[in-house]
Amino acid sequence: MNPIHFPQRTYADFEQPLTQLMDIRRRMISGASFTFDLSGSVFLSPLFLCGTAALAKRWQEDGIAELELREPRDENLRDFLRTIGYPQAFWDTETSFDARRRLVKLQSRNCVPLIGFEVRKAEQRSTEMLIQAMESLLDRQCHLTGHGLMALRYITSELSGNIGIHASHGSGFILAHYRPNLHCIELAIADTGVGLLQNYLSHGHDVATDAKAMMMALNGVSTKPQAITRGFGISTSRDMLVRGMKGEFFLWSGNTCFFNNPSREKIFEMMDGTTFPGCYLALRIPTMQDPTFRWDQYAEGRSI
Amino acid sequence: MNHHTSIKVSQHVGTSPNYRSSADVLFKAVDRGISTAVLDFSEVEFISRGFADQLHKARLEFQDHCETLVVIENANADVQRMMQIVAATQKETSRIVFDAPVIRVQNIAEIERILLSF
Numbered sequence: 001m002n003p004i005h006f007p008q009r010t011y012a013d014f015e016q017p018l019t020q021l022m023d024i025r026r027r028m029i030s031g032a033s034f035t036f037d038l039s040g041s042v043f044l045s046p047l048f049l050c051g052t053a054a055l056a057k058r059w060q061e062d063g064i065a066e067l068e069l070r071e072p073r074d075e076n077l078r079d080f081l082r083t084i085g086y087p088q089a090f091w092d093t094e095t096s097f098d099a100r101r102r103l104v105k106l107q108s109r110n111c112v113p114l115i116g117f118e119v120r121k122a123e124q125r126s127t128e129m130l131i132q133a134m135e136s137l138l139d140r141q142c143h144l145t146g147h148g149l150m151a152l153r154y155i156t157s158e159l160s161g162n163i164g165i166h167a168s169h170g171s172g173f174i175l176a177h178y179r180p181n182l183h184c185i186e187l188a189i190a191d192t193g194v195g196l197l198q199n200y201l202s203h204g205h206d207v208a209t210d211a212k213a214m215m216m217a218l219n220g221v222s223t224k225p226q227a228i229t230r231g232f233g234i235s236t237s238r239d240m241l242v243r244g245m246k247g248e249f250f251l252w253s254g255n256t257c258f259f260n261n262p263s264r265e266k267i268f269e270m271m272d273g274t275t276f277p278g279c280y281l282a283l284r285i286p287t288m289q290d291p292t293f294r295w296d297q298y299a300e301g302r303s304i
Numbered sequence: 305m306n307h308h309t310s311i312k313v314s315q316h317v318g319t320s321p322n323y324r325s326s327a328d329v330l331f332k333a334v335d336r337g338i339s340t341a342v343l344d345f346s347e348v349e350f351i352s353r354g355f356a357d358q359l360h361k362a363r364l365e366f367q368d369h370c371e372t373l374v375v376i377e378n379a380n381a382d383v384q385r386m387m388q389i390v391a392a393t394q395k396e397t398s399r400i401v402f403d404a405p406v407i408r409v410q411n412i413a414e415i416e417r418i419l420l421s422f
Binding site for chain 2: 015019022023026125128129131132135136150153154157158160161211215218219232233235236256257259264265266267268269270271272274296299300
């Protein structure tokens with residue numbers, strides 16, 4: 001078994017856990033079995049954890065490897081990982097009674113469990129209800145109200161809903177953590193599906209690279225032909241989050257990733273073969289709002 | 305064709321429906337051959353943009369094909385606002401333009417260097 005050592009900790013800034021996730025992906029050599037070694041870890045960001053859970057699942061779906069996990073020695077992290085169900089996730093196929101019981105137990109915590117669902121069944125009632133329960137739990141934990149709450153719901157619904165429509169196959173994952181000391185919610189959404197490029201290609205678009213596909217997605221180009229009322233998901237959510245709420249946004253698909261906050265927009269095309277097999281989104285959603293912020297000003301998809 | 309039916313939305317798709325398919329679920333529950341279908345949104349806290357867009361399309365299609373008026377009832381202000389937004393963007397062609405340059409890098413360390421330099 002090829003051990004992949006996880007970092008001792010991910011730090012408080014938004015970007016470092018994401019480059020640490022990229023580094024884990026780089027070390028996951030195709031075709032090789034591996035062990036996630038968390039024995040030396042003491043704190044790992046949900047952004048990092050959701051991404052690594054999705055990567056492990058993709059390896060399993062490809063029939064390449066069973067995941068082995070070396071648990072952390074740190075008791076707090078071990079307890080946290082058990083609470084959120086890392087890395088196996090809490091699946092929508094489990095009974096609604098268990099789902100509700102698990103979610104109720106987390107009301108006094110700052111995290112929601114790692115939610116997993118089959119992409120092909122993503123639009124079924126069981127997934128819809130599980131995601132609604134997750135959103136409701138997050139609302140109660142972070143005490144957002146008014147336009148901030150509407151923005152949180154707009155963004156989570158648009159971006160999680162995209163998985164069922166665009167991933168085609170594989171699994172979806174959602175993990176969120178309210179971080180009161182940072183005044184934000186960290187939310188990660190990942191899928192092990194076809195990714196942006198294959199999704200556009202399969203709908204007849206003329207696109208050759210992951211970078212071009214990402215530009216199309218960020219510009220709100222729907223995969224569906226003649227669908228002028230669709231394709232708003234990523235573009236309006238990003239605009240609402242970054243320009244409206246002063247939050248942070250990250251998207252990675254194939255060999256292209258995009259870092260965005262109010263002071264930077266950077267798209268990188270990585271040439272060392274580090275790719276995300278599907279789509280991975282990470283968000284930092286501020287919970288302290290500018291009183292002039294209005295979610296609906298950004299939802300129409302026009303530049304203000 | 306002079307009777308009407310009322311559908312309690314939250315009972316069919318929950319209190320914050322996210323998916324487009326959930327909008328179609330509602331119309332499957334409406335009887336054909338009635339004059340008015342009332343969609344009762346009481347207890348619905350939020351609807352996603354995708355749900356609202358699909359609801360808009362499904363409502364117009366249902367009204368055309370079934371000659372049944374679809375009425376929205378007890379929708380809160382945020383739900384009504386989302387419906388207004390999707391209605392206003394049905395013929396919208398202007399979009400947010402995103403045109404940042406793509407930066408080619410050789411490895412993750414190069415990304416870290418660039419991110420740290422700003």
